[in-house]
Amino acid sequence: MRVVMFGYQTWGHRTLQALLDSEHDVVLVVTHPKSEHAYEKIWSDSVADLAEAHGIPVLLRNRPDDEELFARLQEADPDIIVANNWRTWIPPRIFNLPRHGTLNIHDSLLPKYAGFSPIIWAMINGESEVGVTAHMMNDELDAGDIVGQEAVAIGPKDTATDLFHKTVDLIAPVTVTALGRIAAGETEFTPQDRSQASFFHKRSDVDTRIDWSWPAEDLERLVRAQSEPYPSAYTFHKGKRLEILAAVVSEGRYGGTPGRIFYREGEGVAIVAGADARTGRNHGLAITRVRTEDGRELAATDYFTSMGGYLTTRP
Incomplete structure (x- = not known):
């Protein structure tokens, strides 16, 4: 499939690498400019540098809401958009543009811990596990049908840094497996139980x-x-x-x-x-x-x- 990738920091970098290693064709990458926010300077592997090293066009945006970006997406003619750690709202005219819609990769076990810093919040709250979810994007943040999900246990002495490394290693298999289902023609996935949903703000x-x-x-x-x-x-x-x-x-x-x-x-x-x-x-x-x-x-x-x-x- 022809893929446009939206992503940022190490999560986006790992997603892009997984796409580059797959059978799919990455035709355009959209990422954020560098940030001075304390949590955005951590795990800051550059999506832009990786894309440029592979000759993939890159667009830098804080928000994906301008006409030039929309025109470039139309020209790219994607079968699907894959997003991971995109930090601002993606409007429906963009996430619905590709033939297969948009697949979002989120580092929590949705429907719990939608939003920001899910590993840290989950750990503080005494959850027994964390993980990565691939879901189809819809009008509500992190709320679309689940295509794939994998979990890892939180050990009694684990730190958030330990859990970051455990979950970031799940990005490639979760992403590639989900894309395989979509490429094979599947369209019915698992709806989230919204009664179990929780949404968390950025940490400061x-x-x-x-x-x-x-x-x-x-x-x-x-x-x-x-x-x-x-x-x-x-x-x-x-x-x-x-x-x-x-x-x-x-x-x-x-x-x-x-x-x-x-x-x-x-x-x-x-x-x-x-x-x-x-x-x-x-x-x-x-x-x-x-x-x-x-x-x-x-x-x-x-x-x-x-x-x-x-x-x-x-x-």
Whole structure:
């Protein structure tokens, strides 16, 4: 099939590579200009560079809504558009243009976690697995019929970085298998159960800030979800920003006020956590490694030289 590809960052790069390695013919690539957004500078393999290295015409767009782009798509005469990590709305006149419509590749197990940063959100929420879904595009974001889907389990010590590498390796088989079904003439695919749908916004700095009213289990997952190279989870200590690089749920249960720097436990320092911490029934978050505002990385037991005081959500 003649394929036009819309994509960005490493997800788009892997999709384009899968198409180049397949029997299909990529005739045009549309990608975004480089961005300074913190999450868009991560996993930033260039779709444009890969396309140009293979002699494929490239168009740079923030939004696919201009007449020149539409004319170029008509000239390309695609059988299908394949999209992955396209960051803005694609209008119906574009996604309906190809003979077989548009196949979107999304890094979650739809219908859950439509939208942005699905791996990080899923991990924070304690999901047991993540994955990649190929679905037909329709008028609602990430809501079309599912053509193919594969999952991987979330391990108890996995970070978001681990899960990125696991899921990005699913892009090629999910994409190529889905295209094979479409090329073979299949047109009936699996409708999404919209009662199970959830949609998440882009993550920003405030989303990495620790709220000590959360249960320690949730905070431990937040720290793993914000693993390098993602921005680290952070709190404030004595008015200065303190990044939490590693932490575990404490063995002991600690009562009092959320955020209290309370007790040295093993190789960590236990912080009181949970909205109902006053009951004394909660485990704490045992911080084991931190990074200070001036960039020093320290064991928590070296940073917290005495117990007492509080970690806060604001300076």
